[in-house]
Amino acid sequence: xxxxxxILILLCFATVHARAGEGRKKVAFRIFGNLGTWxxxxxxxxxxxxxxxSSLLAPAVGATMGLRIGIILAEYSGWWGFSPxxxxxxxxxxxxxxxxxxxLGLSLPYIPIEPYVGYEWGRYGLSSGAEPVYSxxxxxxxxxxxxxxxxxxxxGLKAEYRKFSVGEDNMGPxxxxxxxxxxxxxxFLTIGM
Amino acid sequence: MPFYSNNFTxxxxxxxxxxxxxxxxxxxxxxxxxxxxxHVVFGDYMxxxxxxxxxxxxxTDDFATIDGSNTVTNVHxxxxxxYSLCASSDKNLTFRAFQDMNGNDLLELGELSxxxxxxxxxxxxxxxxxxxxxxxxxxxx
Numbered sequence: 001x002x003x004x005x006x007i008l009i010l011l012c013f014a015t016v017h018a019r020a021g022e023g024r025k026k027v028a029f030r031i032f033g034n035l036g037t038w039x040x041x042x043x044x045x046x047x048x049x050x051x052x053x054s055s056l057l058a059p060a061v062g063a064t065m066g067l068r069i070g071i072i073l074a075e076y077s078g079w080w081g082f083s084p085x086x087x088x089x090x091x092x093x094x095x096x097x098x099x100x101x102x103x104l105g106l107s108l109p110y111i112p113i114e115p116y117v118g119y120e121w122g123r124y125g126l127s128s129g130a131e132p133v134y135s136x137x138x139x140x141x142x143x144x145x146x147x148x149x150x151x152x153x154x155x156g157l158k159a160e161y162r163k164f165s166v167g168e169d170n171m172g173p174x175x176x177x178x179x180x181x182x183x184x185x186x187x188f189l190t191i192g193m
Numbered sequence: 194m195p196f197y198s199n200n201f202t203x204x205x206x207x208x209x210x211x212x213x214x215x216x217x218x219x220x221x222x223x224x225x226x227x228x229x230x231x232h233v234v235f236g237d238y239m240x241x242x243x244x245x246x247x248x249x250x251x252x253t254d255d256f257a258t259i260d261g262s263n264t265v266t267n268v269h270x271x272x273x274x275x276y277s278l279c280a281s282s283d284k285n286l287t288f289r290a291f292q293d294m295n296g297n298d299l300l301e302l303g304e305l306s307x308x309x310x311x312x313x314x315x316x317x318x319x320x321x322x323x324x325x326x327x328x329x330x331x332x333x334x
Binding site: 044049128172178 | 230231232234235237238239241265266267268269270271272273274275276277325326328330
């Protein structure tokens with residue numbers, strides 16, 4: 001615990017006095033629009049059964065907004081993933097994914113890569129008879145790769161991954177002997193400042 | 194009295210009659226949504242047919258007649274599929290489900306089936322007037 005305190009003090013010192021790039025402010029407001037695609041894996045397991053459903057690529061749109069303080073990023077994020085195309089029109093696989101949450105990451109000067117971790121709450125819909133909807137919160141991991149195109153503007157790619165176990169859907173708790181897990185990948189083109 | 198007034202009064206009386214008759218549960222479910230919900234679960238090692246129809250039924254007389262029913266399609270061959278249906282309130286209800294292989298909504302020999310295991314009552318005097326967690330395990334080949 002004592003070492004953690006020193007690490008936190010060092011981190012605070014670094015964020016305030018981080019060496020800025022040319023024209024890079026120590027504190028900057030950030031807002032980005034995101035347009036891209038997502039895909040998901042849904043899996044159920046029980047004795048004698050192992051079922052996997054993969055959702056094909058589908059469009060997604062979202063936004064992030066927050067602050068960069070020194071080298072630290074702190075942002076809110078949200079996006080909506082739409083239903084993917086399926087070869088069978090009646091089997092639309094994942095019907096939507098709608099997470100909201102926050103990110104904490106690193107933005108180092110001169111380096112275009114920004115890794116971050118986040119925590120979000122999301123609703124995930126699956127096409128299967130009565131179309132269950134799952135609500136779950138949990139961690140996610142992501143990375144931005146950004147390049148400037150003006151004195152303030154940046155564009156690039158954002159990639160994220162989250163995995164969560166679910167114990168209930170919109171019709172109530174799932175049977176306890178069934179393990180249900182959902183993984184969601186997303187990749188966005190991102191543009192903002 | 195004017196013609197339209199007589200018909201308006203008659204319409205109100207008919208609506209009230211529907212509300213207290215056997216059609217009342219359909220009207221209530223049309224307004225508030227289905228009043229029974231849960232999951233159909235395939236038992237351990239029971240065969241799951243991808244794309245099969247799962248038929249769920251509620252009865253007040255041990256399935257001599259069907260009080261309410263619904264059919265869901267197990268599109269992806271999942272182990273558990275959620276469902277909802279509309280059933281009568283303030284009556285002892287039993288629930289069963291089966292994998293309907295020939296699509297005739299009838300439980301026949303060789304079709305995997307199961308029941309909820311106990312009777313339930315939808316109490317009309319409760320705030321939600323709904324039954325949740327009515328899970329049915331398909332474990333009878």
